[in-house]
Amino acid sequence: MKLPNHIGIIPDGNRRWAVKNKLSKEKGYVFGLTPGMKLFKLCERLGIKELTYYGFTTDNTKRPLIQRKAFTEACVEAVKMLSKEDVSLLVVGNTDSNMFPKALLPYTIRKNLGSGGMKLNFLVNYGWEWDLGKTQHSRTTNRHSIISSLNSHDISRVDLIIRWGGRRRLSGFLPVQSVYSDFYIIDDYWPDFKAEHLIKALKWYNNQDITLGG
């Protein structure tokens, strides 16, 4: 079976899940933590080399304060939980803004934790414009020089993006690393994650003809 080297995770639908379960919207985020750990464990067992979670974006921070607090706390908690695993962990996002949680500053330099292992990236207060905005080059068409000028330069090309919650869009997720990614959409909301979702996505990916434009 052909496995993706790098999987991008867009864990969408927390608020819609909360509403469906008669909770206020912001209560949905905390229910995304256990799914995140389950998914990580499954990927680790399968030998996936790199995993990137879409935490929250600079656009998301324009939402009501109570929601912003809730998703920020959930991201801090998620990173803390993952930091107890054997991973090479990196948090990527705009640390110049007040919206970046201070508790995650130590993780903005890649850290080998435990016995190392999977490359694990977590996007926190990430914005595509922030990611592209550091580039300082003139009329290059060299991919490596463009990639190395990204704020997210330490995140590899993404092979497979899995999005929960039914929407079929990137929502600004790593535009450069995603140019050739295959997308798999799961209609269930992220807090309803099941191992079967990942397995279905991987089976589908196995049947894709990866050409990279050639």
Next chain:
Amino acid sequence: MKLPNHIGIIPDGNRRWAVKNKLSKEKGYVFGLTPGMKLFKLCERLGIKELTYYGFTTDNTKRPLIQRKAFTEACVEAVKMLSKEDVSLLVVGNTDSNMFPKALLPYTIRKNLGSGGMKLNFLVNYGWEWDLGKTQHSRTTNRHSIISSLNSHDISRVDLIIRWGGRRRLSGFLPVQSVYSDFYIIDDYWPDFKAEHLIKALKWYNNQDITLGG
């Protein structure tokens, strides 16, 4: 009905269509011309404001010569056909390379043709790295300054991307303008285009909740 302002078209599957129809691969491209005109006419009637066709990419030019000639000729022919319509036409791509067809050079400056009308963009010898490579700015997070530094700066944000041929990926299509695009995938190959494909995509789009991250 909520219509997209700007639709991106990825007309994939020409070679697979040719093989299915017992033709050699390169013979498939010319069968994409009539679908392209039909789609344009439908969009014009619906009042779509902007349309971008994915012609060929710098990656595609690495394919066998016979295929490269065939898709280049098909693109030249498509642009010539579209130039007879009432459109504001622009061809976007890397003209510094030999792979760019000289016949299309006059169209690399936007031209109002006939009585003007829909903004129509055609990507020819386009590469995402070429598009991003001109940027010259330092640590900006201003979206407008990033967009205005793109080689494709005259192409607007894409609301809906429709891809034929079943693959669920962007293949380098306008990474910045696509950050919030909704994707609709049609399993049929592009030469098998039917009006019904577009209608289904638009009905689906109408039901999407466009949040732009908010």
